Amino acid sequence: MTQPIDVVEMFKQAAFEVDNRRLPELKAETVIATLGMDSVAVMELVSYFEEKLGVRIPDEELSRIRTVKDLRDAIAKLLPDRQFAA
Amino acid sequence: MNFVVPALNALAGVRERGFTFTGTGDDRFVSFDDLRALTRKRAAHYQALGLKRGDRVAIVEPSGEQFIPAFLGAMWIGLIPVPLYPPLSLGKLDAFMDALVTILNVARPRALVTSERVAKVLWSAVGRIPSIERVVTTEELAADPAGELPPAADLRPDEIAFLQFTSGSTALPKGVMVTHGSLAANCKAIVVDGLHVSVNDKAVSWLPMYHDMGLIGLVIAPICYGISTIYIPTLSFIKNATSWLEAIHKHRGTMSFAPNFAYALVTKRAKPEQIARWDLSQMRVFGCGAEPINPDTMRAFVEKFAPAGLKPTALLPAYGMAEATLAIAFLALDEPLRTDRIDASRYHADHKAAPGGSLEIVDCGRTFPGHEISIQDDDGRLLPDRHVGEICWRGPSVAAGYWENPEATRETFRGGWLHTGDLGYLVDGEVYVSGRIKDILIVNGRNYYPQRLEWLVDEIPGVRKGSAVVFTRPGAASEEIVVAAETRTDDPSALRATIVSRVNEEFQLAVSDVALVPPGALPKTSSGKLQRRKTRDQYLRGTLGKEGRGGNARLAVAKHFALSLVGRAQHQARVLFKRLGGIS
Numbered sequence: 281m282t283q284p285i286d287v288v289e290m291f292k293q294a295a296f297e298v299d300n301r302r303l304p305e306l307k308a309e310t311v312i313a314t315l316g317m318d319s320v321a322v323m324e325l326v327s328y329f330e331e332k333l334g335v336r337i338p339d340e341e342l343s344r345i346r347t348v349k350d351l352r353d354a355i356a357k358l359l360p361d362r363q364f365a366a
Numbered sequence: 367m368n369f370v371v372p373a374l375n376a377l378a379g380v381r382e383r384g385f386t387f388t389g390t391g392d393d394r395f396v397s398f399d400d401l402r403a404l405t406r407k408r409a410a411h412y413q414a415l416g417l418k419r420g421d422r423v424a425i426v427e428p429s430g431e432q433f434i435p436a437f438l439g440a441m442w443i444g445l446i447p448v449p450l451y452p453p454l455s456l457g458k459l460d461a462f463m464d465a466l467v468t469i470l471n472v473a474r475p476r477a478l479v480t481s482e483r484v485a486k487v488l489w490s491a492v493g494r495i496p497s498i499e500r501v502v503t504t505e506e507l508a509a510d511p512a513g514e515l516p517p518a519a520d521l522r523p524d525e526i527a528f529l530q531f532t533s534g535s536t537a538l539p540k541g542v543m544v545t546h547g548s549l550a551a552n553c554k555a556i557v558v559d560g561l562h563v564s565v566n567d568k569a570v571s572w573l574p575m576y577h578d579m580g581l582i583g584l585v586i587a588p589i590c591y592g593i594s595t596i597y598i599p600t601l602s603f604i605k606n607a608t609s610w611l612e613a614i615h616k617h618r619g620t621m622s623f624a625p626n627f628a629y630a631l632v633t634k635r636a637k638p639e640q641i642a643r644w645d646l647s648q649m650r651v652f653g654c655g656a657e658p659i660n661p662d663t664m665r666a667f668v669e670k671f672a673p674a675g676l677k678p679t680a681l682l683p684a685y686g687m688a689e690a691t692l693a694i695a696f697l698a699l700d701e702p703l704r705t706d707r708i709d710a711s712r713y714h715a716d717h718k719a720a721p722g723g724s725l726e727i728v729d730c731g732r733t734f735p736g737h738e739i740s741i742q743d744d745d746g747r748l749l750p751d752r753h754v755g756e757i758c759w760r761g762p763s764v765a766a767g768y769w770e771n772p773e774a775t776r777e778t779f780r781g782g783w784l785h786t787g788d789l790g791y792l793v794d795g796e797v798y799v800s801g802r803i804k805d806i807l808i809v810n811g812r813n814y815y816p817q818r819l820e821w822l823v824d825e826i827p828g829v830r831k832g833s834a835v836v837f838t839r840p841g842a843a844s845e846e847i848v849v850a851a852e853t854r855t856d857d858p859s860a861l862r863a864t865i866v867s868r869v870n871e872e873f874q875l876a877v878s879d880v881a882l883v884p885p886g887a888l889p890k891t892s893s894g895k896l897q898r899r900k901t902r903d904q905y906l907r908g909t910l911g912k913e914g915r916g917g918n919a920r921l922a923v924a925k926h927f928a929l930s931l932v933g934r935a936q937h938q939a940r941v942l943f944k945r946l947g948g949i950s
Contacts, residue, residue: 339452339601340453340484343458
């Protein structure tokens with residue numbers, strides 16, 4: 281049985297690795313644009329998820345992703361067989 | 367001079383050179399002969415749709431492989447393509463759509479070309495653009511057309527080749543009219559005069575194709591002179607900056623161009639393992655333009671990649687903008703980075719660039735044969751060497767003006783010169799670009815250039831890199847200097863003191879207030895570019911750091927520039943990038 285994917289935790293880890301940021305308060309509802317990361321750092325962060333999970337989020341989906349939960353939903357669509365943490 | 371449509375036509379039969387598209391799966395090579403055929407196919411579709419010479423066609427297509435023939439196909443029969451950035455950044459869809467609608471209601475295209483997948487995102491905007499009669503997908507354009515393939519149109523040099531919309535305000539987007547003549551002249555200047563290119567050269571580009579440096583410098587110019595080019599999707603570069611140098615290594619690239627921020631990013635991201643493996647010794651040209659060039663970034667890049675064989679002379683500072691078609695000046699090929707150190711106080715007080723001092727300005731080289739640079743004062747008088755004024759330019763590469771905007775055209779293209787809005791000076795014909803006119807801070811009758819102060823503040827430990835914004839507030843006797851910056855420091859009063867004393871040391875300038883806010887609190891565009899005016903407005907209203915936290919306010923503030931690496935460049939280079947103009 282594989283572990284459920286915890287996108288919020290992964291996001292925190294990614295923000296630290298990509299942008300040296302600690303985001304203890306991060307929630308699924310957090311709007312990514314309010315984190316103060318510049319757009320290149322945000323894209324690098326998306327890339328972190330893609331590499332770790334072996335998926336590629338279609339380019340045109342990106343503009344619909346506002347919150348961490350939106351990101352989780354976009355990834356969940358690509359990995360229908362995996363469980364996701366709430 | 368090679369005009370783009372006849373040049374492409376003349377590439378019939380050229381199968382050993384062409385464009386290579388990398389990034390998703392296997393590399394795909396499209397020879398120039400194939401590209402010509404793909405272009406004619408698209409042209410046939412456009413013709414079948416009833417589109418006529420002079421009609422505008424908007425193109426929103428993130429894939430370079432699809433974009434290029436769709437763009438060339440329109441030019442093939444004299445349509446006017448309007449390339450636009452695709453919606454590629456995170457969660458900026460509403461702002462993107464608003465910008466798209468505003469631009470296209472100025473350009474009034476009859477057709478919108480986009481991919482099936484992007485069309486699904488754009489449908490709601492299309493209803494707000496009355497001129498659009500048809501949405502055509504690039505998938506449809508790829509199908510075999512019925513009927514004959516049209517011959518290349520016989521285009522006059524003064525006919526518009528395409529419209530290049532510059533960032534600027536969303537309220538009044540300005541579409542630069544690039545003509546076939548200005549395009550041919552500038553491509554010749556870049557390829558022949560500036561870079562001495564041969565058919566053995568290989569260019570590498572991750573630049574977006576909706577922007578002049580990527581589109582003209584690395585798509586159209588290569589077609590005009592039959593130069594093989596390797597493309598990396600912009601998003602692949604943004605997600606992983608090292609893919610740029612990896613592609614140069616793998617394909618034995620000899621030329622590439624990018625804004626300052628890209629050099630900073632790749633210097634930061636490259637791993638020792640990669641540097642040990644890469645061979646960059648064949649690179650002749652690492653062009654740097656589209657934003658102010660930070661000499662520290664350039665030196666760090668050269669130093670970091672020297673072990674991979676990078677030659678210091680490969681670095682090529684460039685200056686240009688969309689209104690110039692693209693390029694205004696390049697540093698000479700055999701020169702390493704050159705900077706001029708000048709006296710900051712004389713620069714600010716007398717508008718003179720006196721040698722010897724702490725202010726470092728990058729040499730962007732000379733303009734091209736047949737073109738001329740002058741430095742002018744406010745009254746249009748030509749200034750001598752080492753006098754700071756507006757950089758003006760004339761010659762066959764100057765664009766024809768702004769689309770249906772005679773007022774803006776008169777203001778920028780006047781007296782026979784393109785008025786760049788940039789400040790700079792000349793020394794023996796070499797141009798030094800030092801700032802933007804409208805950003806000038808005037809304190810006690812002296813002019814200061816906010817970027818210079820911001821660069822300094824950005825370097826102070828505790829200041830979040832790239833977050834400093836400098837502006838003025840009305841004071842008792844004169845304008846006063848205010849510094850705003852983002853920080854996580856535990857000791858804000860110590861940081862304030864450091865900022866005040868560093869600025870004072872370097873510029874002999876008193877900082878009247880330092881506004882420190884948490885990371886992310888300063889207003890930025892959707893692309894991450896700091897907004898100096900907005901920061902000032904919020905500061906004066908007393909709401910700085912209190913607006914746009916946690917919600918839509920920031921997005922509402924955010925204008926367009928989807929992914930806008932170029933827009934973002936301004937912020938990143940952790941510098942201010944000059945206007946989104948071209949190499950600008």
